[in-house]
Amino acid sequence: LGKGAYGIHQSGRWYTNENIDQMLMERHLAKKARNAKKRNHIKGPAKRTAEDDARFAESLKRLIHKYLEV
Known part of the structure; x- marks a missing residue:
C-alpha cells in the first residue's frame, strides 16, 4: 500500500491505508485466540x-x- 499497490481481501474488502491496521489487528487477535485454545x-x-x-x-x-483509468 505504501508504494501505491492495491489489495483485495478474499471476502472482497479492499485493503486501504485507513483499514489496514484494523485488519492486521483482527488477524493477530484471531491467531492469538487459536493458539490459546x-x-x-x-x-x-x-x-x-x-x-x-x-x-x-x-x-x-x-x-x-x-x-485502467489511471
Whole structure:
C-alpha cells in the first residue's frame, strides 16, 4: 500500500491505508485466540459463500476499472 499497490481481501474488502491496521489487528487477535485454545480447537474462518465470491468479483472489476483509468 505504501508504494501505491492495491489489495483485495478474499471476502472482497479492499485493503486501504485507513483499514489496514484494523485488519492486521483482527488477524493477530484471531491467531492469538487459536493458539490459546490448542486443547479446545477453534475452527478457522467459515467457508466461502456465493456472496463472498460475488463481492470479490465486484471488487476485482472495480480495481481493474480503477487501474485502467489511471
